[in-house]
Amino acid sequence: MAENNVTYDESSIRSLDWKEHIRLRPGMYIGKLGDGASVDDGIYVLVKEIMDNSIDEHMMGNGKTIEIKISEHRVEVRDYGRGIPLGAVIDCVSKINTGGKYDSGAFQKSVGLNGVGTKAVNALSNYFKVQSYRDGKTKWAEFEEGILLRESKEETTSQRNGTFIAFEPDGQIFKNFKYIPQYLDSMIRNYCYLNAGLTISFNGQKYFSQNGLLDLLRDNSDEEAIRYPIIHLKGEDIELAMTHGNQYGEEYYSFVNGQYTTQGGTHLNAFKESIVRVMREHFGKDYATEDVRSSIVAAIAIRVQEPIFESQTKTKLGSNTLSPDPNSQSVRSFVNDFIKERIDNYLHMHPETRDAIKKRIEQSEKERKELAGIKKLANERAKKANLHNKKLRDCRQHLTDAKLDELRFSTTLFITEGDSASGSITKSRDVQTQAVFSLRGKPLNCFGLTKKVVYENEEFNLLQHALDIENGIENLRFNRIVIATDADVDGMHIRLLIMTFFLQFFPDLVRNGHLYILETPLFRVRNKKETIYCYSEEEKQNAIEKLGSKPEITRFKGLGEISPEEFGKFIGEDMLLEPIILQKETSIQKLLTYFMGKNSPDRQRFIIDNLKVEKNVEEMAA
Structure with missing residues (x-):
């Protein structure tokens, strides 16, 4: 056996300083990195970390306005709270165990208790500036990658008290990133819903909520589809709003101390349990959980x-529990007691709402029983198919693998059409985190059909089993579902058909930001020294100018024409994904009626207008 000559002594032990540790392991501090295509990408977490400090100031009764400016690569946040104490301006953003939130008397119920967030933003930014205004004086400091570049002395100012922070995320860590306005819009609206009376100015537009969670449900629900007026209840340290609609699935928004807990937790689990229990007790019937919810x-x-x-x-x-005190009430009993008393009282006082809820539950019960027979047969068929499922090439890690905290967010299912495209992706994918589901031709247009079709249609049934979303998205196996179709009329139509399936039967999957479209290049422009992949006619022309002297131009007519070796370049770290985002005011029913209803000329016009291929592009590529 060969001897190991590597010396292991005191010199082998290295201690990273705070900046190095954050930059070396950013996932520990801000989750996944990403380029901004996903709502949970790190660049949005950076914004939230700064915003949370301003929100905490507002919650403590300091400042009713927050101003935010976000351009392509720069974020600026100005609040009108108390301002960081001037002597601690540098320490608060650059010393890992320094902050005002360790004194629980000052921040009893704040979001960011560990004081790490602002330091993480500082360390992960090319440029970071903090400036505090306090009692007629101001002080500022500027950093690069967490390293102090310059600072001011204390100066006099006429500005109102508060804190200003500006930063530019590091492009080496967040490659090719861009902020998507709709994600920021949603984040800011949530801050306002949870802090009634707070005004947030975002790039000049003002956001404000008078009625809290009632406004949230009003803004995010189709008024024509809800079955009864929204129930809105508030108590000490708890607020809830609820109604039932006509859509499939369940839709929840849960928050703790002003923080949008997208993955729920003990408070949301308690709500789900309690609402079923109170309905059973109120109506005196042992309703099934799925029928109530x-x-x-x-x-x-x-x-x-x-x-x-x-x-x-x-x-x-x-x-x-509600606090570290060992005698503190549990979150579960706190939520349960509130719902048991207040919902039960509300239903007694509002008989029309009571009757509407009973009718909705019994309708769900009827639909479930009608589906039971076909569901059983379909699931048996899917179980057999899973043993030799040629449609799914699975990966090794999944979103439900809780221990793989960082990697699991990369888990991706590509939905493709045709053997050649599926083959290229299958051969070039990362087998650890990327899976492929292959469609056979165009899927069924399921607009206006009931959920029965999901079980009757073998392809849809196998797809829902591959995703494990039959009983809701809690067990979703992939963080990203990516539609990968050709950039032509047929490919665009297939995209719409797949999107219709998810919007019709699993809208919460789309609302939670799991559905994407893969952007693949239309052209390859190359000479002997360099190859450039182009996603538009404009990019192609720029590439021709750059390479000069008549480079070789290839027009990719379909995904199947791209070799597996090349395909690997388009589905790796720099993969270009276009997220499917539901706007606040979007009615799913109206959206589907427009695109997938009988008005096919409208659909054809949309497909043609949204193709990235110009009419004469093939002649130009020749």
């Missing part, structure tokens, strides 16, 4: 002293 739209917000989140990005509440 089917088509529900609800929002719950609670405040907890020193909350414990399951990750630094604070997307899932792990606290079981």
Whole structure:
């Protein structure tokens, strides 16, 4: 056996300083990196970390306005709170155990108790500036990658008290990133819903909510589709709003101390359990859980002293009690007691709402029983198919693998059409985190059909099993579902058909930002020294100018024409994804009626207008 000559002594032990540690392991602090295509990408977490500090100031009664400016690569946030104490301006953004939130008397129920967030933003930024205005004086400091570049002395100012922070995320860490306005819009609206009376100015547009979670459900629900007026209840440290609609699935918005917990946690689990229990007790019937919760739209917000989140990005509440006090009430009993008393009272006082809820539950029960027979047969068929499922080339890791916290967010299912395209992706994919589901031709247009079709159609049934979303998206196996079709009329039509399937039967999957379209190049322009892939006619012309002297131009007519070796370049770290985002005011029913109803000329016009291929592009490529 060969001897190991590597010396292991005191010199082998290296201690990273705070900046190095954050830059070396950014996922520990801000979750996944990404380029901004996903709502949970790191660049949005950076914005939230700064915003949370301003929100905490507002919650403490300091400042009713926050101003935000976000351009392509720069973020600026100005609040009108108390301002960081001037002597601690540098320490607060650059010393890992320094902050005002360790004194629980000052921030009893804030979001960012560990004081790490601002330091992480500083370390992960090419440029970071902090400026505090306090009692007629101001001080500022500028950093690069967490390293102090310059600072001012204390100066006099006429500005109102508060804090200003500007930063530019590091392009080496967040490659090819861009902020998507719709994601920022949603984030800012949520801050306003949870802080009634707060005004946020975002790039000059003002956001304000008078009625909290009631406004949230009003703004995010199709008024024509809800079955009864929204129930809105508030208590000490808890607020909830709920109604039932006509859509499939369940839709929840949950918050802790103003933080949008996209993955739920103990408070949302308590709400789901409690709402079923109270309906059974109120109506005196042992309704099935899925019948009570089917088509529900609800929002719950609670405040907890020193909350414990399951990750630094604070997307899932792990606290079981309302405070660290060992005698503190559990989150579960707190939510249950509130719902048991207040919902039961509300239903007694509003008989029309009571009758509407009963009717909705019994309708769900009827639909479930009608589906039971065909569901059983379909699931048996899917179980057999899974043993030799040629449609799914699975990967090794999945979103439900909780221990793989960082990698699991990369888990991706590509939905492709045709053997050649499926073959190229299958050969070039990362087998650890990327899976492929192959369609056979155009899928069924399921617009206006009931969920029965999901079980009757073998392809749809196998797809829902591959994703494990039959009973909701809690068990979703892939963080990203990517539609990968050709950039032609047929490919665009297939995209719409797949999107219709998800919007019709699993709208919460789309609302939660899991559905994307893969952008692949239309052209390859190359000479002997360099190859450039182009996603538009404009990019092609720029590439021709750059390479000069008549380079070789290839027009990719379909995904199947791209070799596996090349395909690997388009589905790796720099993969270009276009997220499918539902706008706040979007009615799914109207959207589907427009695109997939009988008005086919409108659909054809949309497809042609949105193709990235110009009419004469093939002649130009020749």
